[in-house]
Amino acid sequence: MLSYRHAFHAGNHADVLKHVVLMQILAYMQQKEKPFLYVDTHAGAGLYDLRGDWACKTHEYESGIARLWCNTELPEILQNYLQAVQNLNAPGSLDIYPGSPWLAHEMLRPQDKARLFELHSNEFNILSDNFSSTKNIKCEQGDGFKALTAILPPESRRAVVLIDPPYEIKTDYQTVVQAVKAAYKRFATGIYMIWYPVINRRVIDQLEQELADSGMRNIVQFELSVTADATASGMTGSGMIVLNPPWQLEQSMKACLPWLQKQLALDETAAYRVSTIVEE
Numbered sequence: 001m002l003s004y005r006h007a008f009h010a011g012n013h014a015d016v017l018k019h020v021v022l023m024q025i026l027a028y029m030q031q032k033e034k035p036f037l038y039v040d041t042h043a044g045a046g047l048y049d050l051r052g053d054w055a056c057k058t059h060e061y062e063s064g065i066a067r068l069w070c071n072t073e074l075p076e077i078l079q080n081y082l083q084a085v086q087n088l089n090a091p092g093s094l095d096i097y098p099g100s101p102w103l104a105h106e107m108l109r110p111q112d113k114a115r116l117f118e119l120h121s122n123e124f125n126i127l128s129d130n131f132s133s134t135k136n137i138k139c140e141q142g143d144g145f146k147a148l149t150a151i152l153p154p155e156s157r158r159a160v161v162l163i164d165p166p167y168e169i170k171t172d173y174q175t176v177v178q179a180v181k182a183a184y185k186r187f188a189t190g191i192y193m194i195w196y197p198v199i200n201r202r203v204i205d206q207l208e209q210e211l212a213d214s215g216m217r218n219i220v221q222f223e224l225s226v227t228a229d230a231t232a233s234g235m236t237g238s239g240m241i242v243l244n245p246p247w248q249l250e251q252s253m254k255a256c257l258p259w260l261q262k263q264l265a266l267d268e269t270a271a272y273r274v275s276t277i278v279e280e
């Protein structure tokens with residue numbers, strides 16, 4: 001029985017990195033009038049109560065979003081992300097954290113569309129309630145890995161895809177590569193984002209190698225570790241791998257990652273990296 005519930009982790013350092021990259025990419029998509037499709041293969045519930053039992057059990061958001069929340073020296077690049085969090089909360093009170101579907105909803109224009117997939121019924125019910133009155137967002141209960149290929153390419157030929165599995169099933173590390181390869185075959189110009197946790201470095205090295213050998217091009221990686229790798233200590237960091245990144249993304253991440261590292265560090269071994277897995 002799989003037990004992953006994102007409410008335990010909402011707003012942690014990994015969500016911050018993932019959502020900062022997502023918001024930057026969506027901001028770049030808005031620079032052209034032409035509509036785009038946003039796809040979230042593993043959508044979660046969409047909104048999370050930070051005062052609820054689950055978030056309060058782990059307090060993960062306290063070493064994530066809470067460290068940025070009141071910071072007055074926020075880099076310009078992070079403003080749209082923080083603004084989206086602030087829009088949900090009363091001034092000075094951090095009670096609700098937006099998941100990726102909600103952040104995307106903040107960035108969609110009337111001409112854009114979103115398809116959100118969630119496998120588990122509890123999460124799916126909350127997700128579809130959260131978007132019940134939003135016409136251009138479609139929530140679907142099902143396996144996002146399997147659904148992805150069938151919905152590509154989009155009519156507008158512009159799409160951003162977030163693949164954010166819980167990695168409870170160890171084969172998810174391989175499934176993620178297979179899913180992107182299949183999607184890329186149908187639609188090679190889409191922007192694909194793969195989130196991963198740093199728990200066991202060897203697994204991440206293997207993921208990078210599989211992508212490097214995949215034949216797909218133009219793949220970059222942004223990683224933020226809040227402490228040094230330590231296989232026995234759970235998640236010490238996380239990363240976002242982006243295929244076909246907007247050309248400005250690498251520069252803007254290089255500008256904000258040192259600041260994020262400083263804010264989110266658990267100790268002096270915190271680090272970030274920006275790597276090219278495959279050149280353009």
Ligand SMILES: C[S@@+](CC[C@H](N)C(=O)[O-])C[C@H]1O[C@@H](n2cnc3c(N)ncnc32)[C@H](O)[C@@H]1O
Nearest residue numbers: 006042043044099100118119120143144164166
């Ligand atoms: C890490 S959470 C998603 C968080 C969300 N993307 C965000 O950033 O706010 C992963 C979600 O994927 C769901 N899930 C697990 N396997 C899935 C699958 N094969 N297809 C779709 N959803 C799945 C889990 O129930 C969980 O809600």
